[in-house]
Amino acid sequence: MYPPGEQPPGGNMEKFWSKTEQQGECIVWIGSRDKKGYGVIRVDKKMHQAHRFIYQLTIGDIPNGYVIHHECENKSCIRVEHLTMMTASEHSSHHLRNRKPRPPKTHCTQGHEYTEANTYEWVKADGRKGRYCRTCHNAGEKRARASGNRKPRNSYRIR
Numbered sequence: 001m002y003p004p005g006e007q008p009p010g011g012n013m014e015k016f017w018s019k020t021e022q023q024g025e026c027i028v029w030i031g032s033r034d035k036k037g038y039g040v041i042r043v044d045k046k047m048h049q050a051h052r053f054i055y056q057l058t059i060g061d062i063p064n065g066y067v068i069h070h071e072c073e074n075k076s077c078i079r080v081e082h083l084t085m086m087t088a089s090e091h092s093s094h095h096l097r098n099r100k101p102r103p104p105k106t107h108c109t110q111g112h113e114y115t116e117a118n119t120y121e122w123v124k125a126d127g128r129k130g131r132y133c134r135t136c137h138n139a140g141e142k143r144a145r146a147s148g149n150r151k152p153r154n155s156y157r158i159r
């Protein structure tokens with residue numbers, strides 16, 4: 001690894017490091033970014049992702065089918081100690097495993113609490129679980145009955 005200020009043999013890295021900034025443990029790219037949020041740098045008239053560029057320069061080639069994963073989860077970080085090479089499939093399963101489950105909502109959009117008594121749960125046709133707020137549901141039923149056009153709901157199976 002070539003720390004900021006130092007240059008790998010044969011390369012002028014001053015420009016590269018001038019586009020980086022130490023942020024905590026990470027060395028963050030502050031130059032241009034691509035659509036996905038990765039730093040990009042133009043080298044010999046070709047665009048490179050900054051983290052892949054520095055990885056190849058300091059660690060070695062990235063074979064076809066391999067991706068560079070950020071252990072620090074900071075896409076714009078180019079510190080090679082934070083970069084790990086893995087296959088594309090390893091990479092996607094890694095991210096699936098680490099996806100944080102969203103905490104379930106405690107209240108419906110109208111602000112009624114999802115207590116046991118106020119929550120109706122069902123299993124949708126595709127096997128996923130759904131639920132609704134009984135207070136809102138009942139209010140909706142009442143409105144529908146009053147307006148006289150109550151349509152049966154067939155979009156889910158009740159278990």
Ligand SMILES: [Zn+2]
Nearest residue numbers: 026072077082
């Ligand atoms: Zn980092």
Ligand SMILES: [Zn+2]
Nearest residue numbers: 068069070091
């Ligand atoms: Zn990753």
Ligand SMILES: [Zn+2]
Nearest residue numbers: 108112133136
């Ligand atoms: Zn509600």
